[in-house]
Amino acid sequence: MKKIVISTDQAPAVVGPYSQALAAGPYVFISGQIPMNAAGEMVEGDIVVQTVQVIQNLKAILAAAGLSLRDVVKTTIYLADMADFKEMNRTYAEFFPEHPPARTTIQAAALPRGAALEIDAIALKRV
Secondary structure, rough: OOEEOOOOOOOOOOOOOOOOOOOOOOEEEEEEOOOOOOOEEEEEOHHHHHHHHHHHHHHHHHHHHHOOHHEEEEEEEEOOHHHHHHHHHHHHHHHHOOOOEEEEEEEOOOOOHHOOEEEEEEEEEEO
């Protein structure tokens, strides 16, 4: 099975030895996204603002693969503070109104650059 690197300048550039996303077979695996804009600047704001930015990053990477949020089958959400769960969950639900993906949400001891959350995703390519 061939791996295809997926990248876009519409989401933050990678800052380490990883890819924004990789396609393998029918799946696209998107690396964890934190609330940075495409210029690589952390966004200021509460968990709602940060969640929106992270999902915008996911959308940009999915678009580079010819996909959308509708194609996401699994996400993992890492929260710096579980006290943010309710507002993150409400905001997240706005982006996945029907048939949301399977999901795991955990609290992490710390996230890169002091982020309040990080989300990675797996999407299924349409056949």
